[in-house]
Every structure is written in structure tokens, then in C-alpha cells.
Amino acid sequence: MNTTPLNTKEYIKAALADKNLRAAVGKATGSTADSRNAVIGQIPYWEDLRSRVHLIKKDAIENLDKYLIQFEENCKRNNINVHWASDAEEARNIILDIAQKSNSKKIVKSKSLTTEEINLNNFFADKNIEVLETDLGEYIVQLNKQIPSHLIIPAMHLSRKDIGKLFAEKLGVEYTEDPAELLSIARRILREKFLNADIGISGANFAFASSGSFCVVENEANAHLTISLPRIHIAVMGIEKLIPDKKYLPYFLKLLPPSATGQKSSTYVNFVGGVSRGRYGEGPEEVHIVLLDNGRTKILKDPKLRETLYCIRCGACLNACPVYKNIGGHSYGWVYMGPIGAALIPQYLGESEGKYSPFLSSLCGACADVCPVKIDLPGHLLELRNRVVESGNTPGYERGAFKIYSMIISRPRLYRFLSRFPAVMQKLMPAGKPFPVPGYKEEREFARFDEKGFGKRYKEFINNK
Ligand code: SF4
Numbered sequence: 001m002n003t004t005p006l007n008t009k010e011y012i013k014a015a016l017a018d019k020n021l022r023a024a025v026g027k028a029t030g031s032t033a034d035s036r037n038a039v040i041g042q043i044p045y046w047e048d049l050r051s052r053v054h055l056i057k058k059d060a061i062e063n064l065d066k067y068l069i070q071f072e073e074n075c076k077r078n079n080i081n082v083h084w085a086s087d088a089e090e091a092r093n094i095i096l097d098i099a100q101k102s103n104s105k106k107i108v109k110s111k112s113l114t115t116e117e118i119n120l121n122n123f124f125a126d127k128n129i130e131v132l133e134t135d136l137g138e139y140i141v142q143l144n145k146q147i148p149s150h151l152i153i154p155a156m157h158l159s160r161k162d163i164g165k166l167f168a169e170k171l172g173v174e175y176t177e178d179p180a181e182l183l184s185i186a187r188r189i190l191r192e193k194f195l196n197a198d199i200g201i202s203g204a205n206f207a208f209a210s211s212g213s214f215c216v217v218e219n220e221a222n223a224h225l226t227i228s229l230p231r232i233h234i235a236v237m238g239i240e241k242l243i244p245d246k247k248y249l250p251y252f253l254k255l256l257p258p259s260a261t262g263q264k265s266s267t268y269v270n271f272v273g274g275v276s277r278g279r280y281g282e283g284p285e286e287v288h289i290v291l292l293d294n295g296r297t298k299i300l301k302d303p304k305l306r307e308t309l310y311c312i313r314c315g316a317c318l319n320a321c322p323v324y325k326n327i328g329g330h331s332y333g334w335v336y337m338g339p340i341g342a343a344l345i346p347q348y349l350g351e352s353e354g355k356y357s358p359f360l361s362s363l364c365g366a367c368a369d370v371c372p373v374k375i376d377l378p379g380h381l382l383e384l385r386n387r388v389v390e391s392g393n394t395p396g397y398e399r400g401a402f403k404i405y406s407m408i409i410s411r412p413r414l415y416r417f418l419s420r421f422p423a424v425m426q427k428l429m430p431a432g433k434p435f436p437v438p439g440y441k442e443e444r445e446f447a448r449f450d451e452k453g454f455g456k457r458y459k460e461f462i463n464n465k
Contacts, residue, residue: 323361
């Protein structure tokens with residue numbers, strides 16, 4: 001799989017040292033989470049909705065083979081060309097083939113994290129075909145030669161000043177940090193690109209097996225322009241996005257906007273159910289859908305982790321996660337980040353490549369509390385941690401330390417004897433000073449050891465019961 005190499009420790013160190021980034025991420029996640037909480041407070045049946053969509057996704061994922069066949073048949077009936085891509089390379093080549101056969105030179109893209117997953121922009125860079133992101137946040141990170149740092153707010157890590165400087169440097173415009181002016185600069189450039197594009201590429205939030213159609217949910221209308229203006233439309237969709245029927249969509253549309261942006265509803269829901277019928281003169285003449293596996297069927301076969309395919313990419317777990325809030329999305333080193341990224345990275349990229357990701361969590365459970373499809377993220381991260389340990393992908397010193405710990409903890413007399421020492425050693429430290437633990441103490445204080453120790457306290461607790 002062709003992706004940016006993971007270099008998680010380096011990214012984390014850099015992120016923790018970057019006060020501006022932490023402030024920008026903290027502010028944006030905080031305000032989005034506050035808006036979410038305010039909106040869901042007005043939906044009394046919120047928990048019922050979560051349970052309902054969990055069951056819909058469970059059915060969709062457990063019967064995916066059946067629904068995919070049904071989807072393909074119905075797409076064909078609607079004159080939508082269906083392509084199956086087993087991995088990123090196959091998906092890229094399918095899209096290149098469509099572009100070359102139609103002699104296309106200009107592509108506009110919108111709402112497609114899946115194309116980040118297959119590294120499409122870099123692939124086209126040397127093919128003399130321009131691929132331009134059109135959602136404002138995506139456009140900004142593309143100009144900055146980065147990948148999104150958040151599932152929903154791709155340029156979350158950048159401040160207004162950063163964006164003003166970027167536009168001045170890359171677009172040759174006068175510096176401004178006024179959001180309205182920045183927006184109008186981007187709009188001017190993008191409108192021109194939409195009008196001249198040969199192909200529009202989007203993702204799909206949900207696809208419907210029973211009708212062979214799909215939808216894209218958005219706020220900016222860039223997906224609408226991407227779908228309706230160019231002659232050819234290509235949707236790149238992970239196979240897990242399929243749901244059985246359109247009748248279930250309202251449940252998802254009630255859950256997704258509050259979870260993603262703290263809105264009651266999204267501004268636009270674009271439906272694609274075939275090619276332009278000419279009557280209204282709108283829509284593409286050619287529609288393709290690329291159904292991407294890229295490791296998803298491997299996850300599907302895994303009963304313990306299959307649930308991670310229920311994700312609707314709302315980003316709520318990122319906004320709730322204390323780790324994400326401090327390190328931002330780029331620290332995860334891949335296109336999926338936060339608690340769901342930490343669970344997906346080792347599954348997509350392998351336990352060796354993704355060995356650090358499941359540990360980027362405090363396991364506090366905040367992610368599971370907010371997940372609209374009720375994915376047990378802490379449970380999956382624990383399972384993945386187990387697998388990383390069992391596959392020997394932990395550092396030698398850590399394995400050694402746990403062996404010694406296990407030897408001590410399984411010998412009560414030895415444990416009791418040794419457990420006196422930390423408190424005794426602590427007395428040698430200057431009054432009130434904690435242990436100087438390297439790395440740990442850079443961000444927080446190491447708690448002082450209890451004078452009595454756990455054994456004595458436990459006995460007291462039992463005796464006083
Ligand atoms: S895991 Fe849940 S909360 Fe996180 S992005 Fe996916 S659906 Fe949203």
C-alpha cells in the first residue's frame with residue numbers, strides 16, 4: 001500500500017513542542033464538541049438513534065457480500081459503471097484509465113478522504129493531469145503540501161494567520177487574515193476550475209444497495225459543483241459505506257451533522273442515481289463508482305474488530321479524545337487519525353507498521369461515549385494492543401520490564417518486600433518534589449508514592465468494611 005511512511009514518534013515530539021498547533025487544535029475541537037453537546041441535548045431520542053444505526057450498520061457489514069452484488073446490479077441498471085479495486089494501486093489505475101481514455105487533463109475533487117487513502121493526488125502529479133481539491137479546508141492543506149489533520153476539518157491545525165501567509169505565498173495575493181476575504185479568494189480561483197474541469201471526483205457518505213445510488217453530504221456546495229459540472233463523475237468509495245436501503249438514510253442524517261460539525265442538519269445532501277437525463281441540462285454524462293477494498297475484507301473477516309467498519313467518519317471521537325487534542329492529526333502519520341485512526345492504522349497497514357497507533361489513547365472512553373454508531377473504540381484499541389504485544393512489536397526494554405514486573409507481582413512476599421522502596425526512596429527527594437521520570441515529566445508531574453502502599457491500604461479498606 002502506497003502511503004506516507006509512519007514516523008509517529010517524530011511527529012508527536014514536533015506536535016507537542018508546537019504551542020500554536022496545540023492551541024489551534026484545542027480551540028477547534030473544543031468549540032465543535034460544545035456545539036455537538038448543545039445540539040444533541042435537544043434530541044431526546046439520541047441514544048435510541050445511536051442504537052438503531054448501530055444495528056443498521058451491523059446488518060450492512062455482516063451481509064456486505066449480498067448488498068454489494070445488489071448494489072452493482074442496480075448501478076448497472078442506472079448506467080453507472082462499477083469498478084472493483086482490491087487495493088490502492090488498482091483504484092489509482094482505474095481512475096487513470098478513465099482519465100486517459102477520455103483525454104481528461106483537469107480533475108476537481110470534493111469530499112473524498114478515500115482518495116487520500118489511495119494517495120491519488122501524488123499519483124497524478126507526474127501524469128500531466130491536474131487534480132485540485134475544492135473543499136476549502138482540503139484546498140488549503142493541498143496548497144500547504146499536507147494531508148488533512150482532521151476527518152471533517154482538514155486544516156484544523158492552521159490558524160487564520162497561517163492561512164493568510166499561505167495564500168500570499170502560494171497564490172500571490174495580498175496578505176489578509178480576514179476569513180471572508182480568504183474565502184472569496186479561494187472561491188474565485190475554484191469557480192474557474194469547476195467550469196473547466198473534465199472530471200469530478202467525490203467520495204460517498206452512504207450508498208444504497210436497493211437503488212444503486214449514493215449520496216454526498218456537505219456544507220459548502222463544492223461536492224454539488226464537482227458532481228454536476230464536469231462531463232465525467234467518479235465516486236471513490238470504501239465498500240463499507242454501503243447500507244441496504246435509502247429508507248435508513250434519515251437516521252444517519254440526524255446523527256451525522258451534530259456529531260461532525262455540531263449542526264442540526266447539513267446544508268446539502270447530493271444524490272447520484274445515474275447519468276444526466278438531459279432534460280434539465282445538469283449532471284455528468286458518464287458516472288463511475290470505484291468500490292475500494294484495500295484491506296476492508298480482511299477486517300470483515302475479523303469478528304473482534306469488524307465493528308470498526310461501522311465508522312461513518314464523523315470525527316466526533318477526535319474532538320473528544322484528550323490525546324488527539326494535544327497532538328493533532330498529523331502525529332498519527334496517516335490519513336485516518338484520532339481514536340478511529342488509531343484502530344484502523346494497524347488493520348490497514350499491518351501490526352508492524354502501525355505498532356504505535358493503538359497506544360495513542362488514554363482509554364478514557366470519551367470516544368465511545370460520543371460515537372454515533374456506538375463503536376467500542378477503547379475495546380478495539382485494547383485488542384489491537386494485545387496483538388501488537390503478542391506479535392513481538394514492542395521494544396525489548398518494555399518486554400523486559402513487563403517480564404520483571406510479572407515475576408514480582410506473581411510472588412506476594414517479594415512484591416511486599418520491594419513495594420516499600422519507592423516510598424522510602426521518595427523520602428530522599430527534596431520535600432514536595434516528585435520522581436524525575438524522563439519523558440513523562442515533560443508534560444505532567446509524576447504523582448508522589450503513597451507512604452502506606454497499596455497492600456496496607458487494601459487491608460485497611462477490607463477491615464473497615
Ligand atoms: S469512530 Fe465513531 S465517532 Fe469516530 S469518526 Fe467513526 S463514527 Fe465518528
